[in-house]
Amino acid sequence: MIVLLTSILAITLRAGTSLIYATIGEIYTERSGVLNLGLEGMMLVGAVSSFATVYYTGSLSLAVFVAMLTGVLLSSIHAFLSITMRANQVVSGLSITLFGTGFASFLGQRLGPESNGRYLIGLIGEKFTPIAIPGLSKIPLLGALFNQDLLTYIVYLIIPIAWFYMFKTKNGLNLRAVGENPQTADAMGIDVLKTRYLYTIIGGTLVAIGGAHLSLAYAPGWSENITGGRGWIVIALVIFSMWNPSRAIWGALLFGGINAVQFRLQASGTNIPASFLNMLPYLATIIALVVMTWLENFGKKVGAPAALATPYMRGEK
Amino acid sequence: MKKGLLVLLALLVLIPALTFAGGDKEAEAAGDDEFKVAFVYLSLPGDLGWTYEHEAGRQMIEAELGDKVSTTYIENVPEGPDAARIIRQYAQQGYDMIFATSFGYMDPMVEIAAEFPDVYFEHCSGYKMSENMATYFGRMYQARYLSGLVAGNATKTNTIGYVAAFPIPEVLRGINAFTIGVKKVNPEAIVKVVWTNTWYDPVKEREAAVALLDSGVDIIAQHQDTTEPQKAAEERGLLSIGYDSDMGSFVGDSILVSPVWQWGNYYIETVKAAMNGTWSSHSYWGGLKEGVVKLSDFSPLVSEDVKDLVAAEEKKIVEGTWDVFWGEVKDQDGNIVVAAGDKMDDGTMLGMGFLVEGVIGKAGN
Secondary structure (H helix, E strand, O other): OHHHHHHHHHHHHHHHHHHHHHHHHHHHHHHOOOOOOOHHHHHHHHHHHHHHHHHHHOOHHHHHHHHHHHHHHHHHHHHHHHHHOOOOHHHHHHHHHHHHHHHHHHHHHHOOOHHHOOOOEOOOOOOOOOEEOOOHHHOOOHHHHHEEOHHHHHHHHHHHHHHHHHHHOHHHHHHHHHHHOHHHHHHOOOOHHHHHHHHHHHHHHHHHHHHHHHHHHHOOOEOOOOOOOHHHHHHHHHHHOOOOHHHHHHHHHHHHHHHHHHHHHHHOOOOOOHHHHHHHHHHHHHHHHHHHHHHHHOOOOOOOOOOOOOOOOOOOO | OHHHHHHHHHHHHHHHHHHHHHOHHHHHHHOOOOEEEEEEOOOOHHHOOHHHHHHHHHHHHHHHHHHHEEEEEEOOOOOOHHHHHHHHHHHHOOOOEEEEOOHHHHHHHHHHHHHOOOOEEEEEOOOOOEOOEEEEEEOHHHHHHHHHHHHHHHOOOOEEEEEEOOOOHHHHHHHHHHHHHHHHHOOOOEEEEEEOOOOOOHHHHHHHHHHHHHOOOOEEEEEOOOOHHHHHHHHOOOEEOOOEOOOHHHHOOOEOOOEEEOOHHHHHHHHHHHHHOOOOOOEEEEOOOOOOEEEOOOOOOOOHHHHHHHHHHHHHHHHOOOOOOEOOEEEOOOOEEEOOOOEOOHHHHHOOOOOEOOEEOOOOO
């Protein structure tokens, strides 16, 4: 039983890693008042570009760097459209996803060796493998935490840092101010547009690393549409975690773990229907929304940044 | 929210797809004397699976018939109303023959076939047909049975995992035929089934395979569209059975053998018949004998004895002296479905809704 639980926890963390990267990225973006629905596209481009890099150079760190670069590029487009041009953020985000999905597919067919007729798909390259930390990885159950790949270990660090930065530093306060009330923030002397640009791009970078984790560690290699809708799940996760980076892990574990659990239940011949288990994370998101709205009725501020998806223009009321 | 957005996305994606499919230039360039053939694909030829093999079939038509035909294809067409638009558009553009290669294209195609009586329609894996619409599929279960013989010999834990998409007759038939093969050589062995509820999701397919591997299976078989379950087994140093295409050539020797589709011969035959005017509507269900399904080359890990056994069983099926679902066949609860000496007819096979003895898993989920 302990062995089974340990293996479930291990795979859940592995599955959740890309979700946590992307969720924290999107939380930062949304906290600055920018809604980015381009996640799915950005994750796909991050996945394909990092796998292509590792296939040709063999360098995993360079691969992650290239993924981050694509994240910067795509989120800059979104930032330019939605912050400078004040375009509708939903439309801009969706177009990033559409563009990213197509572009990733295109890259998959152009970056690979043409001779095999299938380009990058199905090729095998270097990958992040789990590194067991001596001693710690032998602890029952919790040992699962210490037998992960490098990108997962990094995410352990990112969670507290992201929380601390957002809630305990002046920059974090400015970030939240811009997302809540840009007029006031502006009056306080914060450069709203610059802040929004900065966190949209930082967020996009994290999202792209999430994509890279899929193609470099979790399901190494490139296949069309490798994300399988995870970019959309992240949007639910941001709501589930109530825009707080420290809660991102619970949602990611819930969504990441559900397949690990339901497939194992099926393999053991249980009678719980798989569709019921598949539904649970979404049900939890709805419950989170209800609880949030309920709390807000009592004057507690837990929910979405007030200025989310609203373009800012000086002098506008 | 996720689903709604996906639908919206699918629609938006289709707009450019349609303009491409429009391909007026291509139609003009093709000229009038050429026989024009169009293929509608569910995913990308790069899936290395289902669509990959249809694409290989299309290329065989080009290679065989050369200048006499011109072919085109459209990829990533979702099942449903969008498929109808695309099929209709091909018919309007003067394509002489249209192949639709997924189950969900069936109903729209029936409708459109009635509107364009001069166009030949061919639909894969369905059951509806009309005057100018034929249906075709392959007896993949025969090849799956042969791959079951290989797996049954290779398993050491006597537990084999099967990553499966949806509990529909086609998939159930495959699992059953595979299990009958496994149990023929290894009566102790069981086959554990995990449903993913998706044809194509690389990550999910891998997760399902990993769950099976964790539960003690040492061979993974699958009915999905990617090679991820195979890669998961290989990473553990374990074996697998491929599907759709020769996955061993993509992943490695850990894939003992793959039951594969081979549409080319049928495609050439039916296109030729249409060109000669001898085409008539039909329901085609070819098997090992016709060469629509076959086993890929074996991995070097498969012994000569097993290869000989497979060859002998294949011979029986090809000659028609035996087939997979000839009695006695028992279901999971031990009830006799086909009595000894009886044969299951095609209709029952096409509507199969049970799992045979030896399968751990549910026929419905």
